[in-house]
Amino acid sequence: MMSLRTVLMLLTISTTLHMQAQSSGPYVRIARLVIDSAQLKAYQAALKEEIAAAVKAEPGVLRMYAVYDKVHPDQVTVFETYASREAYDQHIQTPHFKKYKAGTLSMVRSLELADVVPIIFEAKKDQ
Amino acid sequence: MMSLRTVLMLLTISTTLHMQAQSSGPYVRIARLVIDSAQLKAYQAALKEEIAAAVKAEPGVLRMYAVYDKVHPDQVTVFETYASREAYDQHIQTPHFKKYKAGTLSMVRSLELADVVPIIFEAKKDQ
Numbered sequence: 001m002m003s004l005r006t007v008l009m010l011l012t013i014s015t016t017l018h019m020q021a022q023s024s025g026p027y028v029r030i031a032r033l034v035i036d037s038a039q040l041k042a043y044q045a046a047l048k049e050e051i052a053a054a055v056k057a058e059p060g061v062l063r064m065y066a067v068y069d070k071v072h073p074d075q076v077t078v079f080e081t082y083a084s085r086e087a088y089d090q091h092i093q094t095p096h097f098k099k100y101k102a103g104t105l106s107m108v109r110s111l112e113l114a115d116v117v118p119i120i121f122e123a124k125k126d127q
Numbered sequence: 128m129m130s131l132r133t134v135l136m137l138l139t140i141s142t143t144l145h146m147q148a149q150s151s152g153p154y155v156r157i158a159r160l161v162i163d164s165a166q167l168k169a170y171q172a173a174l175k176e177e178i179a180a181a182v183k184a185e186p187g188v189l190r191m192y193a194v195y196d197k198v199h200p201d202q203v204t205v206f207e208t209y210a211s212r213e214a215y216d217q218h219i220q221t222p223h224f225k226k227y228k229a230g231t232l233s234m235v236r237s238l239e240l241a242d243v244v245p246i247i248f249e250a251k252k253d254q
Contacts, residue, residue, distance in 0.1 A: 028194055030204060048247045061251075064247070067246060068244050115197040118192070
């Protein structure tokens with residue numbers, strides 16, 4: 001049988017590994033969407049509301065930048081930074097995200113999600 | 128003939144219009160690049176150096192976020208925010224940009240630049 005000491009040691013190792021997996025650094029993603037041209041204003045309003053709520057209410061939602069293409073305004077890109085993969089998993093369970101998802105279902109023609117790895121993030125201090 | 132007063136008035140209007148054009152708000156762009164797979168590390172190093180120098184030295188370079196795709200590491204995306212179109216025009220005349228451009232010419236397989244319009248930019252205060 002394992003001694004209590006061995007059990008405690010194994011528990012400690014397991015907990016440490018789990019914490020390391022959770023704190024694996026920021027989770028960064030680029031979402032590319034094509035929006036129904038007739039519903040651009042409504043879509044932008046819904047996206048604004050969702051992003052403002054998420055960054056305000058969720059400690060793990062660090063940064064969300066949404067833009068549309070100048071030449072093709074139906075092409076929307078969202079640059080998303082979460083504290084971790086777990087923070088993202090929590091994000092998609094929030095009421096504001098679910099409201100956005102249900103409310104924009106008929107507006108989104110296509111959605112492409114790409115996990116990305118930071119090379120460098122630089123910004124002026126007040127940005 | 129125009130009076131001096133008319134000339135001065137027209138000059139004032141012209142200057143005002145020019146200043147309005149210059150201060151038309153941030154100029155935001157997404158650059159999508161495909162990099163020679165054999166030179167990814169060298170390319171990333173050159174991009175890091177260029178971005179760090181630009182954000183540090185140029186008042187008009189507000190924000191630059193560079194990432195690569197997790198599944199296709201040769202696909203690089205740079206999310207760029209300048210204070211204005213003029214700030215961008217100045218940026219590409221700087222020694223650090225010219226060094227980057229010349230040094231990475233053989234590494235870049237394709238480059239696609241898209242002018243974009245902000246919908247919403249939200250970030251935690253310390254981000």
